[in-house]
Amino acid sequence: MTSCRLCGAPVEVFLDFGPMPLANGFLAGEDFETEGFFDLSVAFCMHCAAVQLTNPVPREKMFHSRYPFFTGSSTRMAEHFRAFAASVADDLRSEDPFVVEIGSNDGTLLRFFANSSVRHLGIDPSANVAAAASENGVRTAIAYFDPPFAAEVVRTQGQADVILAANCFCHIPDLHRLAEAVNILLKPGGRLIFEDPYLGDILRLNSYDQIYDEHVFYFSLTSVSRWLDACGFEVIDVQKQPVHGGSMRYTCARRGACRVSGAVADLRAREVCEGLHLPETYAQFRLRVERSREELSDVLVKLRQRGLRVAGYGATSKSTTVLNYCGIGPSLLEFISDTTPLKQGTFSPGMHIPILPPASFHSAFPDCALLFAWNHADEILAKEGAFRASGGKWIRYVPRVSLV
Ligand code: TMP
Numbered sequence: 001m002t003s004c005r006l007c008g009a010p011v012e013v014f015l016d017f018g019p020m021p022l023a024n025g026f027l028a029g030e031d032f033e034t035e036g037f038f039d040l041s042v043a044f045c046m047h048c049a050a051v052q053l054t055n056p057v058p059r060e061k062m063f064h065s066r067y068p069f070f071t072g073s074s075t076r077m078a079e080h081f082r083a084f085a086a087s088v089a090d091d092l093r094s095e096d097p098f099v100v101e102i103g104s105n106d107g108t109l110l111r112f113f114a115n116s117s118v119r120h121l122g123i124d125p126s127a128n129v130a131a132a133a134s135e136n137g138v139r140t141a142i143a144y145f146d147p148p149f150a151a152e153v154v155r156t157q158g159q160a161d162v163i164l165a166a167n168c169f170c171h172i173p174d175l176h177r178l179a180e181a182v183n184i185l186l187k188p189g190g191r192l193i194f195e196d197p198y199l200g201d202i203l204r205l206n207s208y209d210q211i212y213d214e215h216v217f218y219f220s221l222t223s224v225s226r227w228l229d230a231c232g233f234e235v236i237d238v239q240k241q242p243v244h245g246g247s248m249r250y251t252c253a254r255r256g257a258c259r260v261s262g263a264v265a266d267l268r269a270r271e272v273c274e275g276l277h278l279p280e281t282y283a284q285f286r287l288r289v290e291r292s293r294e295e296l297s298d299v300l301v302k303l304r305q306r307g308l309r310v311a312g313y314g315a316t317s318k319s320t321t322v323l324n325y326c327g328i329g330p331s332l333l334e335f336i337s338d339t340t341p342l343k344q345g346t347f348s349p350g351m352h353i354p355i356l357p358p359a360s361f362h363s364a365f366p367d368c369a370l371l372f373a374w375n376h377a378d379e380i381l382a383k384e385g386a387f388r389a390s391g392g393k394w395i396r397y398v399p400r401v402s403l404v
Contacts, residue, residue: 005173005216006227009047013054014282015211015289016041017325021349022061023212023317024068028346035349036061040321042211042218049277050223051199056173057213059125059144067126068342069317071108071166076379078108080243081166085112088162088193092118100153100160100185102145103168107133114138121153128342150181159187165194167244170217179231192233192252199223200274201246203281205399208289208325209318209372210245220276221267224250237261245375245398293326295401300332300370309366310395312336313380314373315343315355322372322397324350333370337361362386368403370395 004011019037027035041054072078088099089112099113104122106129113120114137122140124130133140143149153160163186172178182192197210199220210218217223225235236258237251248267275281303310312319315338322328329351336348337358344357361369365387371394373380381394388394394404 004045004048004050005052006050006175006223007045007048007230009045011043011045011052011054012279012282013041013043014279015208015286017211017321020213020324021320022057023214023320023349024062025320025349026068026315026343026346026355027349029352032347032352037350038213040211040213044279044282045223046279048223048226049220050226051218051220051282053211053213053216056216059173062171062214063125065127066342067129068340069105070129070132070340071105073340074376074379076376077243080241081109082112084164084166084195084249085109088164089113089116089118091191092161094161097161098158099162099164102163102165103171104133104138104140105129107136107138107140109164109166110138110140111136119157121157123149145181146177147181147184150184153185159190160185161187161190163190163192165192167196167247169194170196170215170219173216175217175227176231179228179233182233183231186254188254189257190253191258193249194252195241195243195247195249197244198240198246198248199276200248200271203274203276203285205245206285206288206292207245207318207398208285208292209316209321209398212317212321214317219248219250220271221248221250221264222271222276225268228252229255234260235264238263238267243375292397292401296322296395296397297326297328299395299401299403300328303368304332308368309334310368310370311361311366312348312353313361313369313371313384313394314338314376315340315348316372316375318375319372320349323348323353327351329353334366335360336372337369365390365392367391368393368395370397374398 017040020040043054098119100121104124110122123145125144127142130140130142199218234255239249241247315336335354335356343355396402
């Protein structure tokens with residue numbers, strides 16, 4: 001692709017990771033031979049400032065009945081979504097409100113509404129996470145959200161007061177079709193509230209591991225505003241969120257329907273100061289990413305040369321980018337510990353490092369642990385005090401490579 005998915009203008013590739021496996025393609029040993037790879041490269045649009053993948057993977061390869069990510073696997077995330085739901089509930093004004101979440105995963109966010117008997121509907125294409133939501137009492141449809149599906153919901157259940165999405169819109173390649181579906185489903189005075197990893201934080205933290213197949217877009221207020229503007233909507237508020245390594249929550253409404261908060265102008269001005277609209281910002285980011293790769297490989301090779309045991313902590317989707325881009329395989333990393341039952345007993349995509357349950361980590365602490373789930377660092381460091389007490393060291397690579 002040489003043109004922007006949002007505005008059609010030419011785009012400039014600033015980072016090409018080369019062939020990559022699916023970020024969540026955890027696999028069995030017998031599937032190594034047939035594992036698929038695709039080209040992961042990311043580009044910047046000079047016209048609308050949208051940062052995007054050039055070569056999205058077909059969605060059915062990523063979202064299916066064995067999707068291995070469950071939102072509720074982190075207690076901090078569950079708490080974050082409880083607070084998010086409570087703030088939305090506070091603003092519901094109609095007599096019989098209807099709340100819809102797009103990409104509702106295991107129902108962690110909607111559970112709050114289900115427990116308060118608020119009419120709700122979760123929509124998710126991955127059957128296994130949707131089943132987990134239904135078991136939690138969250139009404140869930142297994143589907144992709146598109147205009148025909150939105151029309152069917154309106155016909156059977158009416159329009160929504162609020163449409164929510166968390167870590168979902170950045171996965172959707174056709175944002176104009178998405179806005180068309182939102183326009184059908186949302187009441188005239190309704191709100192669209194979504195949050196996704198924030199481009200400003202990715203640049204600031206050098207968190208290049210946020211770049212993987214599922215994340216088609218890396219949003220800023222600038223690009224979100226241009227997208228919504230073309231669809232008759234506008235951002236009326238923004239709130240920074242401390243989750244997923246730095247996210248932004250965008251509250252949106254039909255253009256002119258609501259007062260726009262001062263936070264929107266403030267963030268817009270900050271994005272100009274930080275050069276989010278300038279190609280040189282991305283050229284500099286690329287140099288920092290390349291340096292980070294050299295430093296991390298160097299640290300791991302030296303630890304192995306000293307005969308130390310190193311394991312990974314958290315088989316995150318992000319870890320797939322780091323492992324494959326930096327060429328880190330089983331000779332450098334013995335295993336990766338992860339709490340997700342579906343990932344345990346499999347191998348990491350591309351580099352084929354064994355994924356083991358936390359019991360393997362606790363029964364014989366390695367000398368060092370590479371923290372892939374760095375976005376959950378507070379929660380993990382708090383509960384893994386015994387690892388530090390045993391002399392274990394954490395290896396971090398965000399914002400820079402360090403051994404603590
Ligand atoms: P995420 O970065 O996409 O939220 O994924 C976090 C991954 O890390 C997920 O596979 C669960 C795993 N994890 C652990 O193994 N231990 C933990 O304490 C936490 C919080 C997450």
